[in-house]
Amino acid sequence: MKEEGLTLKQDMEACSSVEDPFNTDYRMMRTLGHGHFSEVKLAFHVPTVTCVAVKLLRNKKKYNSIFNSEISVMKSMNHPNIIKLFHVIETEEITYLVMEHASEGELLRRILERGSLPECEAERIFTQVVHAVNYCHNNQVVHRDIKATNILMDCRGNAKLIDFSLAVKVTPGQKLRGFCGTLPYCAPELFARGEYDAYPIDMWCLGILLFLMVAGHFPFQAKSVAGMRNEVTSGNFTIPKHVSIDIFNVILELLIINPGRRPTIKDIMRRPVIRASEARSPPTSTPSLPGTPSPSIVGTMRVMGYKPEVIIESLRDQKYDEVMATYLILQHQSPAGDCGHNQES
Incomplete structure (x- = not known):
């Protein structure tokens, strides 16, 4: 755990100023891999002190249907053995998919x-x-x-x-x-x-x-x-x-x-x-969909500055915005989630 904490600290110190953050809630750290249409980076979600994986989809018209299908499918997935989507951020040039980070790799x-x-x-x-x-x-x-x-x-x-x-x-x-x-x-x-x-x-x-x-x-x-x-x-x-x-x-x-x-x-x-x-090893239970917000998570987010009515609206409408992302990441930090967060503790 000490080694993991040191690695996280080194990664944070190495955050490049050359590449501007795509969102103020995140700090890019390093590249994890490349695909045919995409790139995956390790990032740091500042509000929850959590490492996440960010998939960058370079917006090209010929790939739009592929990207839209992938996003639609991922939004519908809710299983402990399927990587969890937290946040979708779309800009003119890039679509960012923020997901849970599985820290032990391929x-x-x-x-x-x-x-x-x-x-x-x-x-x-x-x-x-x-x-x-x-x-x-x-x-x-x-x-x-x-x-x-x-x-x-x-x-x-x-x-x-x-x-x-x-x-x-x-x-x-x-x-x-x-x-x-x-x-x-x-x-x-x-x-x-x-x-x-x-x-x-x-x-x-x-x-x-x-x-x-x-x-x-x-x-x-x-x-x-x-x-x-x-x-x-x-x-x-x-x-x-x-x-x-x-x-x-x-x-x-x-x-x-x-x-x-x-x-x-x-x-x-x-x-x-x-x-x-x-x-x-009995199968891990599937986390409940965020339709009925957890009072404890809402309470934590309220302390962080989020308004309860905004949280409820984001979850109800499945916005996959920064509010829903924070909720899902906190939910993921429960004992059923990965332990790749709060690594300095």
């Missing part, structure tokens, strides 16, 4: 550092991701880019599904078109270039993810699209001998070539590996 880094994950850890993380995907599918949202770099770990070792830039809301029976996702995770039906059912795409990605966690490498490793198409559609892969039978069976089920025969997320949640993991 799952991929953890896998690479260890070669592969112990089965008990892989089962726990996979179960949390399955719960996140189940929540998405229950709300007719398909992620379409589930991968180890899109799963972050908080300081308690809990998984957080991130990056909904390719996510879509799918009505029953709706088919999609278009190649999307990340090559090592692409399902065979994507290579056919025709219409496809979206939900089995996520299930295939889960199979690749589970394989990667326990094997330390991808089941299909071609570098080109043509090579990957050949490997994936042939369905030839080898699961390491040390993998337990329960995980072995789940991987085989998820990596079925025919998407119509692939299990649904509900099917996977009934498998012994998920049930056993849930028994060892």
